[in-house]
Amino acid sequence: MPSPHPQLSPSTAALGIHLSSPPCSSPAFVLKEQAGAPTPSSPGVQATPRLILGRRRAAYGRRVLRKEVFCCEAVREVKMTDLFSGIQAAMVINRVENSDQSPEDWVSDEDGSGGSTGLPGTPCFTSRLSLLKVGSVVAKFSDFKRQLVMETGFGGFLEVKAWQKINLKYSAFLMDRVDVESSTINIEEQGVLELSEQKLNYVFGIPSGEFDINGEGVEPSEACIKYTRMAASFSDKGTHSLKAAENVLLGAITESSSQIQQDCFKIAFVIFIIGHVLAPTSKHDYISIDFWAALSDISKIKSWNWGRYVPKHLFQAVRNFKTDVSKRNPTIHIVGCHLFLQVFVLHCLDLGILNKPREITPRIGLYDYDSMRKMVEKIAVNISPGEISYHGGAVIIVFLIIEVCVL
Known part of the structure; x- marks a missing residue:
């Protein structure tokens, strides 16, 4: 036969x-x-x-x-997972302390981002997304600085933990399953989940105002002009530099600081969060300021729809990712907020005692490196020797649209 x-x-x-x-x-x-x-x-x-x-x-x-x-x-x-099924889990290694990992196994930059070199002949995944950088900077904020952050509507990031690693192979697994046209992610045996601005707000608690963010030119405010000068004094990249934003955030800001100084702090924080988490690029110490219009009047920052801005960049990142896979590029830069995919999907799965309390929002503050590692290990499935997938665990909730209070 x-x-x-x-x-x-x-x-x-x-x-x-x-x-x-x-x-x-x-x-x-x-x-x-x-x-x-x-x-x-x-x-x-x-x-x-x-x-x-x-x-x-x-x-x-x-x-x-x-x-x-x-x-x-x-x-x-x-599918991408078939091509990469044999690659060891790519992790972002953030070296705060001496690591027992060999430099030949891991690559890391000072900003806490990096990637895996992979096995010989396999692609190298990289990502500039860095919760280590965000968590370490936020941990140094005074109560007054935390109050200023709350006023921007990005207060959910005050609870971010400084993760040492992010599993890039799991991010790649999820990116491959995003359907941009329908704004969904098909996790096969686990189900199909909608990706929307409400879900992003549920994870990060960022503002979803009435105005769409675009790159059209606006008249810069006095605070924007001041911040531009401050950033230029720290870096030749000016407002595009994430290190410049970090320097502003770690500077002296108190109740006695002028309103312009306080507004510059808020501008720096939004740039810092967008560049390190919500829309990271593939370039070191660089962010595309295509949201400058939303910073022109910092008092109205909650009026802009950041919940739509972030998925827009994520979906473009998915397109770029799939193009890189199709071309079999030796290095694949995972850009965009792939962290959102990890947190949202894991939230929807039945992971037993590893599940986080579902009534708490924003979700991002509930997760740290250890809990995420255990969750990903829980759903990892060895198809056969040397082959791994992440389809363990069933979807146990029908996601309800919840009005999340923007912090």
């Missing part, structure tokens, strides 16, 4: 390549089969099986996907 599966050439079989057929929703790219080749006809065999590569024998960047593998007439959807 003929095999229901396409025949693998001896060379590809030796590479540990096999086919399976779980449901796929948003393939990173599509590989077409050779025309005129036989089509599987046995009952129960789907036309779009996934290609899974073993960790040790087949790696991203190597010429292992021979044309003989694709002998079905149908189009096979190859």
Whole structure:
């Protein structure tokens, strides 16, 4: 009896390549089969099986996907997780203390961001998202500085913990499953979840005002002009520098400070949070200030829809990510707020005693490095030796739209 599966050439079989057929929703790219080749006809065999590569024998960047593998007439959807199923968990390492990790295993920058070098022949994931930087700076704030932050509507970040690591492989797993057109994330066996500004507000507690944020020019306020001069004194990058924003935040601000000085502190905090968490770029110490209009009158910052601004950047980051995967780039920069995907999805899953109290918002203050690590380990599934997925744990809640008080 003929095999229901396409025949693998001896060379590809030796590479540990096999086919399976779980449901796929948003393939990173599509590989077409050779025309005129036989089509599987046995009952129960789907036309779009996934290609899974073993960790040790087949790696991203190597010429292992021979044309003989694709002998079905149908189009096979190859997902990012299949290509990277063998990569060791990519983590952002933030070195505050001496690490027992070898420099050959991890890469880290002074700002607390970094990435994994991966195994030889595998892609290097990097990200500039850094909760270590945010948590360490916020921890130094006086009560008065915390009050100023509360006035901006970004008070949820006052409870952020200084995470040492962020699991970039889990972020990549989730980014691959985001459908930009429908603003959803399909986590396959776990379900489909809507990604909206209300969900982002639920996680971070940021303002979702009536005005959309755009890059159109506005007349800069006196505080904006003052901040521009202050930033230029710290860095040649001026307002684009995250280190300049950090220097302003750590400067002396008290009740006796002028209103302009207090407004400059608020401007610096928003830039700092956007650049390190909500819309990080791939560049070191750099942020694109495409939200300057929202800072022109800092007293009205809550009137702007930050809950729409952040997903806009995240969805563009998803597009860029999938393009990088399709091109098999040796280094893939994960930009945008992929942290939102991790916190939101884990919140919706049944993780037993690891679940956080669901009535507390914003959610971000409930999580730290240890709890996130345990949650991700809980849902990690070893498909076979050297292959891992993150589909453990079922969705146990139907997400209700909750009016979150902006802190």
